[in-house]
Amino acid sequence: MNVLSVRSIVEAVLDPEIPALTLGDLGVIRDVREGKNGFEIDVTPTYSGCPATRVIHEMIAEALIKAQVNQFDIRKVLSPVWTTSWISELGKAKLEAYGIAPPNLGKSGPKSCPQCQSGSLSQISNFGSTPCQALWRCEDCLEPFNYFKCL
């Protein structure tokens, strides 16, 4: 097993809170390298208090063991700080298809309703069901939806 294949195993793990995204899409895998005692994997947290961080580490370990990689060390790194700009374009498209409006950089809210694409929107709450999401509503189809906030 080489670094590239380990990296692809780790990046294919699904985010526990938003399983539409892989960790690769989310941009939280910062480095995978071969160290003295096996592979070293640097993972950065999204929100600092997010309970998913711990689960993510466990899921990476599980995926590696399943692929018979038994020598590894998962490290938490803070810098450079994760922001929503780390989410890939593919990740943003997946979010939208999943019903979550992707982060709209430089704007105070989502671009359009993920259900009907209307731009007539209003915010219900800046905080939602997970630390990374806000709650919005579409004024046309009247559906509430989650918005992945910009960090």
Next chain:
Amino acid sequence: MSDPRFHLALRMGDNSLILAQQNSKWCGHAPTLEEDIALANVSLDLMGHAQMWLGLAADIEAKGRTADELAFLRDSNEFRNALLCERPNIDFATTLVRQYLFDVWHLEQLGLLCAGADISVVEIAQKAFVEVQYHRQRSSSLVIKLGDGSEESHKRIQNAVEALWPYFGSLFENSDNDHFLFEAGISELPSSLRKRVVQQLSADCVQSTLILPDSVFWHKGAVQGHHTENLGYILAEMQYLQRTYPSSNW
């Protein structure tokens, strides 16, 4: 003398930990569902910051203590949080104003720490800064809405500002360690933030129609571990499990 960065990390961590603990008591009890979720989210962020700061404090101290041990096995005289953070929740107005005063200070303080000379401090400050922007936005927009709201909401928010003001100054209290941190270029003196923070509060007052007290009487002593009796009650609840079943693990 111990590393002054230990005291900085402890102070930042204790502020976030105690405020998170206080706010989390609203979970399931806030006046609206959205506020309930917002308060829980803010608490979660603060708890995450506390974990990072206390983790850093434990690393600097290098005595084998963990962040959890610092949180759950210290007595109130060893805590360095500002007196504002330990004020009781009382009602939603008090909780909101406490958060608001803290957020305005917090964002300013984190911004300064981001520009400091110590890389471990900078990393945590940068991480927290982007999240606290949301806290500051939420609490100020609510304080403005309620301050400039009904007669009742205005009265309650104004009363809360006056009741919390004497404890707010605790955030700007200097300790000996702060002079070392300042000399080393790691952080500004806490007292130097006061003017900027009060200016920002005054700017919001134009919209919120609130009047800031002109009193300069501020309770001191938190930087030496002199707290109000309320911290004892908070710790009794927060530390109950570790005190009753020492070394129990997840």
